[in-house]
Amino acid sequence: MGLRRKRGRHRRRKDRTLPLGSAVIVASAVAGVYLTASPEGASAVPTTVYVATNGSDGDSGTLKSPYRSLEKAISAAKAGTTIEVRGGTYYPARTLRSSASGTPRERVQLRPYRAEKVRLDGSRLGQGSSLVSLRADYWTVSGIELRNAPGGGLVCTSCARNVFQNLSTHGNGDTGLTLRGDDTNGNVIRNLDSYGNHDDATGGQRADGMALTHGSGTGNVVTGSRLFRNSDDGVDLWMWASPVTIEHSWAFENGRNRWHIPYFKGDGSGFQLGADRRGAPSPAHVVRTSAAWANTKSGFEAGGNTGALHLQRTTAFDNWGKGYSFAGSRALLTRNLAVSNGRGSADTGALAASRDNSWTPGGPATPPLVTTDPTTALGPRRQDGSLPVTSFLVVMDRTEIGSTMN
Template identity: 50%
Template sequence: MRLSTGRHRRTRTLSIAAAVAVSAGAGGVYLGLSNGGAQAAATTVTVSSTAQLESAVARAAAGTVIQVRAGTYYPTATLKSAADGTGSNRITLRAYGSEKVKIDGSKLPDGSWLAGIYGDHWTVQNLTFQNSPAQGFVATSSVGGVFKNLVTANNGDSGFTLRGDGTSDNLVQNLDSHGNYDPAGHGQNADGIAVKFGSGTGNRITGARLYNNSDDGLDLWQFSSPVTIDHAWAFGNGKNRWGDSAFEGNGNGFKLGGGGATVAHVVNNNAAWGNTLHGFTENSNTGAMALHRNTAYANAEAGFYFATGKARLARNLAVGNKGGLSKVGSRTVCAANNWDSGVSAPGFKSTDAATAYGARKADGSLPATTFLTTGSTAIGSPMN
């Protein structure tokens, strides 16, 4: 749906009491387009109950701002919307001020996503999506989304997902996604963030921490357009923390393709450590990916596994990976990595990861740490 918002807008701010009107059965305020479809309401709605939240999301239109008061909310059906905002009249779902909000899927039917956005120009920020029986948060064929300062934790499939054709120009910034595990698949599907089964340019993931997930930290399986990933950390993925006797989680830090896609992803200034497979892997993607100043440390297999593709690896650092520093094929171009001739590995200031789990900075960016930092501006991740 691509509807114009028209020339005339009206702004209303609803108090919590007035917002009761958007709850089921209240019969009150409709947060949508006018009957003619050419005029959008610019409306701020403050919600404080699960029913209000469900209704506000379902009725959102261009210009709607949904502010969620502190607390834990338990939807009984997937929070979803196919409404479109515009570049100048976005739809926003966010916590109220600096309040802490958790949206919990433990009361959803089996197999349900916790949240699903099918529209364009949404901003979703400062919220936690947890305990879903399936995916935590999914944006499908979305354009121009901004998904910022989110937590997706302990869900029954991937924590955060972008998917579908036409998935373009989305920004995922400062995501924490951890503890996601799919019992039905014995852990083989639940990634920290999945950009899968689709296409669309201009998508960027930055400032993410993707850790302790049953499958991979990041997975780009069958996404046929380039994705940019920078200043992200993936660690501790693929370990069986759930006592699953048939566990099948993979455990790559950054899985950069697969399923026949040939794509030139851009991967800069990231770090992968303590994963049960590779730190960074092409996963059969033969595209000319570019990896610059990434660090792979203490992964159970290779730090960098690029056996068949045309990837370009420059100024990357691999230390202490049990499967070797790197496994690269003849078509991979390598320059100034620490496994290349004449290049030495600078020492780390710290190999204690405790501070990497710490609180984020006030703006939501990654915590300050000396872990895996070297002081070098020439090689390896700067860890910020």
């Protein structure tokens, strides 16, 4: 990847996200639509409303007479509501907000109409505004592109049992997709592409591909995602107090100053798994069958997390720093593969346990790879939204080491 450059560490800003209490106060003062949550046991009549660029908010929201704005549709959402959006580009005048929850049987769904291409563009929002802000449970948001917001693409605060799938978040002024706050439980982020997010005003140190930050909650899963070319990290679990599972995901080319930001401070780790949250136990995150390449710092990093992290069958390739940086962590690393990283394969310190990794004494030899050309990994996703088929970083023999890249 050309010349390696020596990078110094910087202190992370402690105001990456507002404390939860402050966030509530601020949210009440910011323009947006909030609805009260539906009781989990309440029954609602399923309703489908439609939005189209040639509709009118004075219409009835039917397929033949759609609303024009997502603000209108989301303001009417309740348990059992499906919002179907016709193809086109929408420019909200304010953050799209809701605290109206679905139920286990009657979710709130926001999705394109059939296979039409829907783009939410935040270029007309006020300074620091995110495109979508939820404080709600049992939503499914799918198949939508979120771009060009001054703040984040999608932020969900203290939310549970939501599914965010087949989304693209890019060119935003903060992290592409963020979960934050306590009681954030059981959410699934599936098949996310989050790239090119950059925070110019704060030197590039805030905008990750995706983050779970300043909060807690169990059962959160990230799968099938590509987090790349962001100004800070690919994945950031900064100050998250509960275990997160990440699988079948790729983080690459993060931390480069592609935007000529003055006094650039972006970190550039692929998967940043810390740090510990004060007063909370160290979270034992799990990362498996994932890969990090060509990031400006480490491929996989504990980031100050001293907990029992578990990395299994991952690959770190051509990162500018170390492949794996886990000094001070009680991590367990098994069957991981490190190849051609600028500052060495791994720094596991005295507390971590390494078994059957490419750098482990007596472990498997580094196997040959089918190809080190990443072109196919950057290609279109499969029809169901899953990662593209690729031979990149796939081991040539049957050695069960490193990511399977699927």
